[in-house]
Amino acid sequence: MTEIIIDKRYCGPPNSGNGGYVCGRLAQHIPGGAEVTLRAPPPLDTPLAAIATDDSTWELRDGARVVATGRAVSVELARLETASFAEASAAELLTPIKPHEHPLPTCFVCGPARAKGDGLRIFAGPLGRHAHTPVLAASWVPDPNLAADDGLIAPEFLWSALDCPTGFACNCDPQSNAIDRTPLLLGRMSARIEARPRPGDRCIITAWPTARDGRKRMAEAALHDESGTLLAVAKTTWIAVERDVQLGR
Numbered sequence: 001m002t003e004i005i006i007d008k009r010y011c012g013p014p015n016s017g018n019g020g021y022v023c024g025r026l027a028q029h030i031p032g033g034a035e036v037t038l039r040a041p042p043p044l045d046t047p048l049a050a051i052a053t054d055d056s057t058w059e060l061r062d063g064a065r066v067v068a069t070g071r072a073v074s075v076e077l078a079r080l081e082t083a084s085f086a087e088a089s090a091a092e093l094l095t096p097i098k099p100h101e102h103p104l105p106t107c108f109v110c111g112p113a114r115a116k117g118d119g120l121r122i123f124a125g126p127l128g129r130h131a132h133t134p135v136l137a138a139s140w141v142p143d144p145n146l147a148a149d150d151g152l153i154a155p156e157f158l159w160s161a162l163d164c165p166t167g168f169a170c171n172c173d174p175q176s177n178a179i180d181r182t183p184l185l186l187g188r189m190s191a192r193i194e195a196r197p198r199p200g201d202r203c204i205i206t207a208w209p210t211a212r213d214g215r216k217r218m219a220e221a222a223l224h225d226e227s228g229t230l231l232a233v234a235k236t237t238w239i240a241v242e243r244d245v246q247l248g249r
Helices: 019-027 085-092 155-170
Strands: 002-005 034-038 047-052 058-062 065-072 136-140 184-193 203-213 216-225 230-240
Touching (some): 019 034, 019 058, 019 065, 019 155, 019 184, 085 136, 085 203, 155 203, 155 216
Antiparallel strands (some): 002 047, 034 065, 034 184, 047 058, 058 065, 136 203, 184 230, 216 230
């Protein structure tokens, strides 16, 4: 058993952990590609137990309650979208949710109320060159305070960076290209890390919707460095919820 504490800095909704960050923390126990399913809102500043089970999975528990489960999987995308750093920076200016309209302004990954160096401040917007298939992009220059002991950006922050852009993508209808503002919460995320950037490296995130099934919305994402080297990929499933549920009320 390993103890994990989700510091309040890493919130998504105000009172629970950012989904991608929490998934990345549990995935550290799983070699290679991993899939993590969130079962309950991850509490902040609370000792959680990461426990290996008999069926080769991991559980993150808050006492008797299972917060998340993780297992090893092969993570392959149906397609891979890329963009230049300049294109990603331009797409950010077109982000569909403006700062004063943001549903979770203090989110560690996409919250506009977070200061530079505190939150990741990743604001995905549409790439104009994709007329028929919605693809979003954002730039990201990791801060030095995100580095692990080996000097590279810690894996959980790559999971984090790939999280919220897929949420934005899930509000783009893959059939009509229309954008809505349905409240969403991350339900499941799988990711595979190929390489980790260094602090200050200029990175590009692309994300695109793949399917919808009732309340479920699916998307994929990729993280590249400025030279085009693939760093990580992710697949996500988000759940449409009521606004009060999104806020943890």
